[in-house]
Amino acid sequence: xxxxxxxxRRDYSAGELEVSDVSxxxxxxxxxxxxxxxxxxxxxxxxxTLSTASPEGxxxxxxxxxKGIESGAFRFYTNYNSRKGQELSRNPHVALTFLWHExxxxxxxxxxxxxxxxxxxxxxFQSRPKGSQIGAWASPQSEIxxxxxxxxxxxxxxxxxxxxxxxxxxxxxxGGYGVKPSYVEFWQGRSSRLHDRVAYTLQGDGQWxxxxxxx
Numbered sequence: 001x002x003x004x005x006x007x008x009r010r011d012y013s014a015g016e017l018e019v020s021d022v023s024x025x026x027x028x029x030x031x032x033x034x035x036x037x038x039x040x041x042x043x044x045x046x047x048x049t050l051s052t053a054s055p056e057g058x059x060x061x062x063x064x065x066x067k068g069i070e071s072g073a074f075r076f077y078t079n080y081n082s083r084k085g086q087e088l089s090r091n092p093h094v095a096l097t098f099l100w101h102e103x104x105x106x107x108x109x110x111x112x113x114x115x116x117x118x119x120x121x122x123x124x125f126q127s128r129p130k131g132s133q134i135g136a137w138a139s140p141q142s143e144i145x146x147x148x149x150x151x152x153x154x155x156x157x158x159x160x161x162x163x164x165x166x167x168x169x170x171x172x173x174x175g176g177y178g179v180k181p182s183y184v185e186f187w188q189g190r191s192s193r194l195h196d197r198v199a200y201t202l203q204g205d206g207q208w209x210x211x212x213x214x215x
Contacts, residue, residue: 012189014104017196019212026184026200026208027072030107033186037100050076051095052087060087066098067124073178074109075116077124079141080173088113094179104189111181121175126167133168134158185213 023029037045046066053059060083068075074096079085088094096109125133138154145151162168181202188196195215200208 011191012104013191015188016190017186017188017198019198019210022186022198022210024208026181027069029186030184033105033107037103040102042100042102045100049097050084052084053091053093054087055090073180075176075178077121077176080175082141088177096179106187108185109179109181110183111179113177113179116176116178122170124176125170125174130167136174137168137171
């Protein structure tokens, strides 16, 4: 029997969210929710959808992993030559989306991405498992390749070249970004699709304006 997509629905009743209950700082509120997601053993709680756009406004999105929040910026790492890296070099405006379905929660972040200092990217790269370091060198991310054999040959060559090394040098085309938010929205699922939404908008004086949004 074919699945009727229109009939797929679930009512939400895991919690509620009021403006009076959240921190005045969205980063503090995000950390609270993130810790609760970790404690709830949500799979891959740091997985987030990164949405970028071309200079013409053509959007693209993919899942990446949050690797830290420092100085108010959400950090992730990638290949600068990838599609997202090329788009970020021309249009730094991005959106991040977290979905913690087990808690019936979502967080939306809009902001501007900037390259992290080289020493920060270098330190993180050296902390990665050696296999991941090899993968960063072996994959010409987003480029068309003839088949998986191309990657396997690259990996084999690198494994042989660095067999005696504990770590590889960081590729010049690989590193991190920090996303400074200008808008953060917290969403808590509620019954009958009357969800709770609290939005933070950064003001010109550096303060955050909190407002409740209709679902």
